[in-house]
């Protein structure tokens with residue numbers, strides 16, 4: 001789709017010290033064609049330095065960042081740099097973190113999972129026991145229900161700051177249903193309590209239908225064991241549900257006939273409606289999307305061909321379409337969805353765009369397999385009011401100015 005002349009112009013710009021997207025590169029010309037760059041003149045670094053590989057030092061700004069200043073650095077949150085990533089997988093070192101009591105240092109040999117309550121056989125599993133069950137690997141996103149912001153944020157807000165409590169990985173583990181079958185679920189068991197082995201002893205009630213459906217007990221993430229901050233050595237994963245329920249450092253499952261009314265589902269993680277009634281147990285993360293290029297804090301270097309790209313997702317299943325507008329919502333175009341398009345997983349979308357250099361307001365809206373269409377902020381606020389803290393999934397506009405700067409607007 002990119003006109004050939006545009007590409008050639010980009011190549012010419014390279015020699016002049018900018019990349020095709022206009023990013024300034026080193027002013028020193030000694031490493032540029034036709035010269036032999038300095039890194040070709042000596043041997044490179046030795047192998048195993050370090051034994052566990054790290055990104056290039058030139059990528060030092062692609063990092064998690066603390067979302068807001070919190071009173072402690074243990075009950076805190078970090079965000080994923082969505083604007084710097086390609087495809088749909090979040091590298092493990094960049095998976096967002098939400099910890100209520102810090103990251104415990106758990107020796108897997110001393111970790112146990114206890115299953116009790118309304119079961120035929122209360123059981124205690126070691127990690128070895130759990131990894132002997134038949135396993136599955138599936139790609140799912142995790143999104144904190146505190147992602148997005150009901151408050152209007154500063155113009156300098158980036159995609160990371162707007163929607164970075166969102167990551168996606170290939171998770172490996174044993175279906176929770178398999179482990180529950182081993183314990184034998186008693187008739188009348190309708191909920192289970194999941195408890196973490198952190199200082200917060202985070203606990204949430206999970207409906208038994210979800211436990212039997214697609215819930216996983218995960219021990220691996222993108223091929224390697226979970227990172228400590230993602231719940232090493234064992235976490236619950238409830239695909240499409242608010243991240244809070246995917247209890248990390250999982251140590252206990254107790255089956256009961258009703259919800260356990262923990263702090264996290266009474267004092268926290270409920271949504272106060274305009275009429276003063278609080279909605280409780282709002283599990284599912286509704287359809288959402290964000291344009292990651294161009295996005296807040298980035299800059300377009302002159303009119304011409306660009307590819308708008310972003311992420312769409314829905315906790316109810318597959319994304320069936322993403323529509324993009326470059327004129328603030330007057331006209332919408334269908335973006336291409338990059339395969340694979342998976343249920344309760346991030347989906348990458350792309351749309352070619354020729355920027356004429358005039359101010360543009362970029363929007364994306366995601367549509368899922370239930371037919372739900374991601375709402376505008378005005379529509380969302382009209383229904384939900386402004387008392388809520390969680391479940392903000394309104395369209396995120398980005399304003400492109402004539403000088404190419406991209407800023408957040410609510």
Ligand SMILES: Nc1nc2c(c(=O)[nH]1)N[C@H]1C(S)=C(S)[C@@H](COP(=O)(O)O)O[C@H]1N2
Pocket residue numbers: 095096097098099100101142143144145167195196197198200201202229230231242243244245246247248249
């Ligand atoms: N035990 C325990 N589990 C937890 C938490 C916690 O603080 N303790 N935080 C929850 C919240 S609020 C979210 S959004 C997700 C975040 O998962 P991540 O840190 O792997 O991104 O974990 C959930 N599971």
Ligand SMILES: [Mo]
Pocket residue numbers: 098143144145146243244
């Ligand atoms: Mo969360």
